[in-house]
Amino acid sequence: MVDVNSALDEAGLTNPRVREYVAEWAAITQPDRVEVVDAADDARLVQEALDAGELLPAGEGRYYSRSYFKDTARSEERTVVATSTEDDKGVYNNWKPAAEMTELLTDRMRGASAGKTMYVIPYLMAPPGSPLTPYAAGVELTDSRPVVLHMIRMSRVGASYVNELEDPNSFVRAVHVTGDLENLGQGTPDDQRYFATVADERTILHFGSSYGGNALLGKIAHGLRQACYDGRASGVFLAEQFMLLGITDKETGKRWHICGGFPSASGKTNLAMTLAPDALGDRYHVEFYGDDIAWLWVNPDDGRVYGMNPEFGVFGVAKDTNEKTNPTALESIGDGSGVIFTNVAYNEQTHEVWWEGMTKSPPADVTGWQDWKGELISERAADDTSPWAHPNSRFTTTLDNVPNVAADFEDPAGVPIDAIIFGGRTSDREPLVRAITDLAEGVYDGLTLGAEATFAAEGVDGQLRYDPMSMRPFMAYGEGDYAAHWLKIIGAATDRPIFAHVNWFQRGEDGHFRWPGYRENLRALLWLARFKDGDVTGRQTPVGVLPTVEELELEGVEITPEDLEIILTIDNERWRQEMGFREAHLKAFDRLPEEIWEAHRRVSAALDAEA
Numbered sequence: 001m002v003d004v005n006s007a008l009d010e011a012g013l014t015n016p017r018v019r020e021y022v023a024e025w026a027a028i029t030q031p032d033r034v035e036v037v038d039a040a041d042d043a044r045l046v047q048e049a050l051d052a053g054e055l056l057p058a059g060e061g062r063y064y065s066r067s068y069f070k071d072t073a074r075s076e077e078r079t080v081v082a083t084s085t086e087d088d089k090g091v092y093n094n095w096k097p098a099a100e101m102t103e104l105l106t107d108r109m110r111g112a113s114a115g116k117t118m119y120v121i122p123y124l125m126a127p128p129g130s131p132l133t134p135y136a137a138g139v140e141l142t143d144s145r146p147v148v149l150h151m152i153r154m155s156r157v158g159a160s161y162v163n164e165l166e167d168p169n170s171f172v173r174a175v176h177v178t179g180d181l182e183n184l185g186q187g188t189p190d191d192q193r194y195f196a197t198v199a200d201e202r203t204i205l206h207f208g209s210s211y212g213g214n215a216l217l218g219k220i221a222h223g224l225r226q227a228c229y230d231g232r233a234s235g236v237f238l239a240e241q242f243m244l245l246g247i248t249d250k251e252t253g254k255r256w257h258i259c260g261g262f263p264s265a266s267g268k269t270n271l272a273m274t275l276a277p278d279a280l281g282d283r284y285h286v287e288f289y290g291d292d293i294a295w296l297w298v299n300p301d302d303g304r305v306y307g308m309n310p311e312f313g314v315f316g317v318a319k320d321t322n323e324k325t326n327p328t329a330l331e332s333i334g335d336g337s338g339v340i341f342t343n344v345a346y347n348e349q350t351h352e353v354w355w356e357g358m359t360k361s362p363p364a365d366v367t368g369w370q371d372w373k374g375e376l377i378s379e380r381a382a383d384d385t386s387p388w389a390h391p392n393s394r395f396t397t398t399l400d401n402v403p404n405v406a407a408d409f410e411d412p413a414g415v416p417i418d419a420i421i422f423g424g425r426t427s428d429r430e431p432l433v434r435a436i437t438d439l440a441e442g443v444y445d446g447l448t449l450g451a452e453a454t455f456a457a458e459g460v461d462g463q464l465r466y467d468p469m470s471m472r473p474f475m476a477y478g479e480g481d482y483a484a485h486w487l488k489i490i491g492a493a494t495d496r497p498i499f500a501h502v503n504w505f506q507r508g509e510d511g512h513f514r515w516p517g518y519r520e521n522l523r524a525l526l527w528l529a530r531f532k533d534g535d536v537t538g539r540q541t542p543v544g545v546l547p548t549v550e551e552l553e554l555e556g557v558e559i560t561p562e563d564l565e566i567i568l569t570i571d572n573e574r575w576r577q578e579m580g581f582r583e584a585h586l587k588a589f590d591r592l593p594e595e596i597w598e599a600h601r602r603v604s605a606a607l608d609a610e611a
């Protein structure tokens, strides 16, 4: 039996509840060794991973890893939220009874780390000193060294984060066991994987993957699912899949902070890391806080909603990241950044990396290039057009590598939130930006957020795949209760943020994008900030307030008058069709607050009145 106590003593891990938990799980998973991790161990662990071939060099202070080829993405079908009360069942959370999942996963994990090291990762999902600390501490146990290296980049890691807890029991128990990846039947009826958040026990049990989204338990399982549940159970906060940025007007010194949710493939990371467009760069400075998670709460001192990014790093999608779409991301993964690339293409001779969309075409000289599976490009069949990098390949880098990271990104007080935005991906109907001043209408807008199905076969033409608040895969309890919790938290603020819906993706009949997008998107946010401050008035429509052409700062934008008019107009007929889809979508939710139904009926009636 492995000597757990000596390992914990050696690392100075004194929290008695954590010690019991580590001992309990070491007895179940039966590793050969136990090692407690601190962020200061990174260089040694990187070297060990290089020696073991788990990492390959990818330039100065840059690393490359591959995951097992059937283990490259989150698995929503195998992910569940378990509690002991069926009231927590929602449409999207794959609810299961806690006792059933705990027993099943304990069985799968029994003896499954034999021959391996169990790494004990004490972590904090918050800037140290945050008022949300009681919900932010956790201890991940993992048998994968690459997972440790990712956790060091994505969260704050060290024994002090759990030794100093006011309540020694207030940490999330997060157990990750990789399992025998080659024999787990991924995607078959005999799939052995299970990823469970036993939310009312603050315990996360993930078996059968070492891919980040399934295995970095601080990030998605704790930072989103567990925190979503804790936010409601405590009545204190919201945990959302939101980006967070700041804008400063250098002329007036005004600062705004904007957070918001976007369904995947709607440009959330690019917006989070955006810079001001060239024509406005002298006047506005944009700062990055976070690209994926924000926790929001009300500060009783000033009655405002505050927000913070609980993460320490970025786990970004590599595909299509380039000088135009996201130059700051490219800078954040340069030499000496410590970045870890996963499943991009790799050149075994030059140690370069490449992914689709990084440059217009792949490197012309294919010598030494391997695709994400490690197969030589030079040996591919002539008709093989499969991508070099996996579409979900990633880069993992710390926030402080992002060149425009805000100076106060680690301020435990968080930042006051001026606006909460929802951004769909729709080729028609949704204007560039519409501001929503009413709380219930704002929450209603978030609940009906969606993106167009990528393939016609996925849905009826024009119908969205709804993704409430962009939390569809991370909801921890029922959607009606979730809406009520939003109304309660934001409703408790006396000085509230404004809501808005944005859409960068309207297209003309010939398929061209009507709005240039990328850095120009800042112009919509600037209008919103000015509208909130009462500096512009916009134009009221049934679905919110739209900018007038004169109010948008358009200096340097290339857009035709026709496109501009269309992205600042409401297509009443399309909207009335959408209201029918929304009604069916909302009806599926239990206990949806009457305020949300009233908001739905108000918007419907206003559209009918204008028809």
Ligand code: OXD
Pocket: 074, 213, 292, 315
């Ligand atoms: C996700 C992620 O899967 O952020 O949403 O990785």
Ligand code: MN
Pocket: 241, 292
């Ligand atoms: Mn995400």
